[in-house]
Amino acid sequence: MPIIEPENHLVRELRGVHLFHSPFSNCSQRTRLILAEKNIPWESHVIDLMKFEHLTPDYQGIHPKGVVPALVHDGTVVIESHDIIQYLDDHFPGPKLMPTTHHEKSLVFPWMELGDDLQISIKTLTYEKLFRDKFRPRKRNFPIMPPTNEIQIWSTFIAAI
Structure with a gap:
């Protein structure tokens, strides 16, 4: 379980979750x-x-990979979502959400791995939906050649070989 020693020492003073x-x-x-x-x-x-x-030094001092999430519990830093989930399930009361037997793990962990495998696709769809309008296509800074000129250039090139 990635419980790490943070380089950002201020998080050691945080209490609670x-x-x-x-x-x-x-x-x-x-x-x-x-x-x-x-x-x-x-x-x-x-x-x-x-x-x-x-990517700031402050956050990378909490999570050296610079990815989210990171959990701090009474100064203890836990990184990586699967490990955070397991940590929360182990350290807090309430319903047990993670499997304990080998059979239960064999049923649950493939679904968790599938979530990891689909992460890029999920991220692509999410960001496409949320941020598409914020990024407009760039204006072309070069002239577009008419198709007839392009055909002529390729014909000349092929004839030269």
């Missing part, structure tokens, strides 16, 4: 789902990926 996350990150979403299911009070620290806050 603090989640550093992004609203649109599916790894953050699954972590927030577990917090809600177990009814764990927590403090939100939104990391704005569009402003590259995940």
Whole structure:
């Protein structure tokens, strides 16, 4: 379980549960789902990926890979969503959400792995839906050649070989 020693020493002083996350990150979403299911009070620290806050020295001092989420519980830093989920299930009361027997794990873990495998597709669809209008196509800074000129250039090139 990736419990790490943070380079950002300020997080060691945090008490309670603090989640550093992004609203649109599916790894953050699954972590927030577990917090809600177990009814764990927590403090939100939104990391704005569009402003590259995940690449700041302050955040990378919490999560060295610069990805979300990261959980701080009474100064202990846990990274990676699967490990955060397991940590929350192990350390807090409420319904057990993670499997304990080998048979249960064989049923649940393939679904968790599928979520990881689909992460790029989920992210692509999410960002396409949310941010498509914010990014307009760039204006071309070069002339577009009429098709007849292009055919003539290719014909000349092929004849030269």
